[in-house]
Amino acid sequence: MNINWYPGHMKKTKDLLQENLKLVNIVIEVIDARIPISSKNPDFDNLFRDKKRLIVLNKYDLADPNLNKAWEAYYKSKGWSVVLYNSTNNKELRKLDNAIAEASKEIVERYKKRGLLNRTIKAMIVGIPNVGKSTLINSLAKRKSAKTGNMPGVTKGKQWIRLTGNIDLLDTPGILWPKFDDDKLALNLAFTGAIRDEVIVLEEISLKFVEKMIELNKVDAILEKYDIEQGEKPLDILDNIAYKKGFLLNKTEIDYLRVANLLFNDFRNGKLGNITLEKPEELN
Template sequence: MNINWYPGHMKKTKDLLKSQLKLVDIVIELLDARIPLSSKNPSIDEIIGNKPKLIVLNKIDLAHDGETRRWENYYKSQGFNAIPVNTMTGAGVREIMNEAQNITQEKMDNLKKKGIINRPIRLMIVGIPNVGKSSIINRLAGKKSAKTGDRPGVTKGKQWIRLRGNMELLDTPGILWPKFEDEEVALNLAFTGAIKDEIMDTETLAYRLVQRLYNKYETNFVERYNIDRNIEDPLEVMNAIAINRGCILSKKEIDYDRVSNLILDEFRAGKLGKITLESPINEGE
């Protein structure tokens, strides 16, 4: 798998993030509930240091409910609150705001004692591409969102967005990019669309997805594509799906490009059901 990595770019990103951390009270680390480990930037804990942090598990509408609960318990055992969120319905958004207030309560009380009244709680959201940061921001801001302008010390172009509940968010789009330390991480990010399909051909990607999912989520495939439950080989599963969905070329050959895109698109859209690719038990919970 050919994945480029640019150390110079990462250093610049780290330096930018560290400089902006001084301006915020709390960092919200946004993870994909289907791949909480793979969607975590491996440098984020080092970068934010002792800054208060709140973990948000986004896209729970696409993730397996039982696995999401296990991830909540896992993070709780690690000393973090992890809030599951569905930006489609807004579920969990109020909990983000409540928890941010709880975590920063002592600091805000100290500011009041110094005569600083009604100073907004300042947040920063970090997360990899396609993890739903914009949707979270829109939910937090509500319909009356408004940029509050540059503040001293803020890199030019970075804006504060006014949120509900006397909060402000430092908007830093695209500030983080995942480091691919192993193939499994890269595959998980590719499966969920966090990185472009061009890192590997879609046929191979779809095959690897079927290979990964079919044993655990066989019923999902059977019900979605009306295929024989007794099929075991991933390629034969793809062939059966192609036949049932009409992904056929001339001379009755399988159109692997079309069926591969079909499988990937339907998995990413949740049409295969609620599926989680990583379990905390694999990390020695």
């Protein structure tokens, strides 16, 4: 299997990110709680080594509650601040405020010791595509509609959002690319929608997805959702969904693309339940 995916504007965006990094003291790294390994490029650790880090395990509402706890503990053990977050639920904003305040505490203390009392903390959001960066920024921006405007020494047009606790957040996220180390990683990104569906062969990926669900002991979620039998081979599951739903071309041939679209829509919207595809043990 081969996922061909190379964004042409990669270098330009990376340069911009590097430039913006110089302006901030906190990096808020958004990752997808369903794929905490695959959505977190190991290069980030080098890129952000001099910055205070807050890891946002976003979309935790779609992920497995037990594994959410395990991942939270894992990243905390690395010495980073961590928060489980749902960017689509404004009721959770305070949780994010608290996490950012907690992450910036040390920096505030350092400023205080140097007599810098009203210095704002500057933060930026980074992450790979589709983890929820824009949703997160928009929810913060909507609440605090007051933008602080251009700041001296900052590239013209750059906007900052003033958060509680004297924190300024850059309103444009830093986009990073996932690392396609192996097929497993690329598949996880495809399953969750981090790679645009146009560039992957959805029919092929849906079979891999079924295999993954079998491996995770989560195949029952699919069988129950579509009220089907498992059959003998993973492919039988796709066939059985098609028969059940009447997804047939010319009344005989199975419309695998339609099956794949249904399956991924349901998985990505949490309709197959709370599923996390990766466990902390995989990193040891």
